[in-house]
Amino acid sequence: MKLSTTVQALSAAAAVSAAPHSRRQDTHSDLIQVQFPPAELSAPTITLEEAIQLMQPAVNDIADGIVDALDGGRNGDDEDINSTTTPTTASFEEGDETNPPARTACRDSIRPEWNSMSEPDKLDYISAVQCLTQAPPRGGIWPGAVTIWDELAFVHGTLSGQIHGVDTFLPWHRYFLHAYETLLADECGYAGPMPWWRETDAAGDLAGSGLFTPEYFGTLYPVEEGHPGYCISDGPFVGLVDRLHPDGEVCVARGERTSISAGVTVEMQEVCHGGENAGTLPQHSACVELTNHSRLHNAVGPTMARVGGSTYDAIFYLHHAYVDFQWKSWQNADQRRYSGVEGCVNHVAEGGACEPLTLDTVLTSLGLVPDLTVRDVLDTENETMCYTYDDLL
Numbered sequence: 319m320k321l322s323t324t325v326q327a328l329s330a331a332a333a334v335s336a337a338p339h340s341r342r343q344d345t346h347s348d349l350i351q352v353q354f355p356p357a358e359l360s361a362p363t364i365t366l367e368e369a370i371q372l373m374q375p376a377v378n379d380i381a382d383g384i385v386d387a388l389d390g391g392r393n394g395d396d397e398d399i400n401s402t403t404t405p406t407t408a409s410f411e412e413g414d415e416t417n418p419p420a421r422t423a424c425r426d427s428i429r430p431e432w433n434s435m436s437e438p439d440k441l442d443y444i445s446a447v448q449c450l451t452q453a454p455p456r457g458g459i460w461p462g463a464v465t466i467w468d469e470l471a472f473v474h475g476t477l478s479g480q481i482h483g484v485d486t487f488l489p490w491h492r493y494f495l496h497a498y499e500t501l502l503a504d505e506c507g508y509a510g511p512m513p514w515w516r517e518t519d520a521a522g523d524l525a526g527s528g529l530f531t532p533e534y535f536g537t538l539y540p541v542e543e544g545h546p547g548y549c550i551s552d553g554p555f556v557g558l559v560d561r562l563h564p565d566g567e568v569c570v571a572r573g574e575r576t577s578i579s580a581g582v583t584v585e586m587q588e589v590c591h592g593g594e595n596a597g598t599l600p601q602h603s604a605c606v607e608l609t610n611h612s613r614l615h616n617a618v619g620p621t622m623a624r625v626g627g628s629t630y631d632a633i634f635y636l637h638h639a640y641v642d643f644q645w646k647s648w649q650n651a652d653q654r655r656y657s658g659v660e661g662c663v664n665h666v667a668e669g670g671a672c673e674p675l676t677l678d679t680v681l682t683s684l685g686l687v688p689d690l691t692v693r694d695v696l697d698t699e700n701e702t703m704c705y706t707y708d709d710l711l
């Protein structure tokens with residue numbers, strides 16, 4: 319069915335029916351409209367102007383690692399950006415400024431942008447992900463888990479408050495992608511690369527990006543404002559359920575809000591990149607998280623828009639590979655960013671104390687795969703992790 323035809327059919331169906339009960343079968347198509355409330359957009363965002371403000375130098379001096387901690391260090395104009403944490407410490411190791419660590423350049427493990435992959439490689443990846451959505455749980459993570467997919471979602475959902483809106487955001491999600499890749503290999507024999515998605519190419523029309531087809535991730539339909547979205551209705555992920563939803567078990571669902579997806583832009587990405595000498599990790603992290611990252615989550619909802627269950631949608635992992643790509647690109651602009659971190663692991667309330675993010679900060683998946691530290695994941699071209707991105711060669 320052509321998308322335009324489908325959308326027309328959906329609009330007509332929506333006009334004649336507004337059943338209030340839990341789910342209903344759409345009379346004009348095979349789509350099931352979800353009836354849990356439209357996701358409250360749980361990923362906070364900032365505007366382009368706020369992003370530019372956030373990236374202003376002088377919150378911290380990355381060269382000295384000198385920090386003006388709890389008073390005065392904060393950019394006065396940022397006060398309404400809840401999730402922005404105040405950098406209060408730096409853990410650059412001595413000599414880092416003059417001797418960046420030698421990097422082994424793992425050029426044999428390149429993460430490709432989705433659209434550059436061959437058809438067989440795309441299908442190979444999708445088939446491995448489908449396998450993971452059905453693989454039996456490893457156990458010991460969550461008694462409610464029926465699959466490893468549930469365990470991944472549980473880990474991300476349970477830790478949600480500790481890994482979003484704090485400076486652990488980028489390292490933890492890098493670690494989480496590593497856990498996911500490990501499971502794809504171990505449980506489903508996947509030996510191919512982990513793709514990323516240059517979603518800025520599809521701003522305002524994610525549905526037409528070529529990813530959301532019955533062969534790959536399943537169709538994504540644009541929806542009107544206030545429409546709750548549709549259960550995934552075709553492709554390898556049809557029937558997938560979110561077992562962490564507060565309303566109980568619900569289908570994994572999508573509906574593109576194009577007004578939001580239009581805001582996933584190269585301009586935002588470039589602001590957050592900050593140039594060679596601008597931007598500390600906390601600035602870069604908050605900027606990335608609160609702009610393109612959050613917008614894409616909110617745009618694909620309702621599953622992706624609910625932070626606690628977002629990993630149930632398989633697109634999550636390509637999206638976070640794009641987030642990780644942005645971090646690595648930022649790190650590449652200053653080699654010291656491969657050896658030092660700064661910021662806070664906690665949400666610092668006004669005047670509150672910062673628990674510093676350090677190289678020894680532990681990144682956990684609650685036992686799904688072994689814990690690592692920030693040190694282990696900071697450089698993706700070392701012994702623990704060995705990859706880079708096609709656009710960063």
Ligand SMILES: [Cu+2]
Nearest residue numbers: 474481482491
């Ligand atoms: Cu997350």
